[in-house]
């Protein structure tokens with residue numbers, strides 16, 4: 001059945017408006033990263049945002065406090081192979097060891113396990129239209145990245161971490 005010209009124009013017009021509104025809504029939803037009150041996750045963490053901004057770089061603040069993501073292949077540690085400990089850039093907690101680091105090819109530092117059972121928390125993240133497992137520092141609540149079930153043995157996990165949330169501490173060979 002062929003619609004009269006005027007009617008098909010108005011159907012087209014309406015469909016475009018619906019699609020555009022949908023795209024705008026999706027974009028706004030995706031861009032909306034709630035400034036997560038990490039201190040609410042961990043009331044022990046008393047440092048104010050102003051203090052954190054003073055001692056972190058803008059990217060470190062964006063990643064750890066606003067759940068941001070650094071661009072792949074740009075961070076300090078994606079291609080870093082020294083022996084030592086990767087600590088939380090905010091609170092210094094031990095998060096990942098160089099022993100569990102592997103080259104995932106994804107452009108972010110990747111580890112198959114956390115340094116211990118207590119310092120890395122996992123929670124479901126449904127932002128950006130995806131369901132992922134977010135990882136955070138359990139001591140201070142800082143956002144670290146996500147963990148995926150496509151890692152190597154022995155755990156089969158890939159902790160995909162932003163360099164901006166880490167501070168590497170080389171192993172002291174004299175000890």
Ligand code: FE
Pocket residue numbers: 088089090091092093137138139140141142
């Ligand atoms: Fe921390």
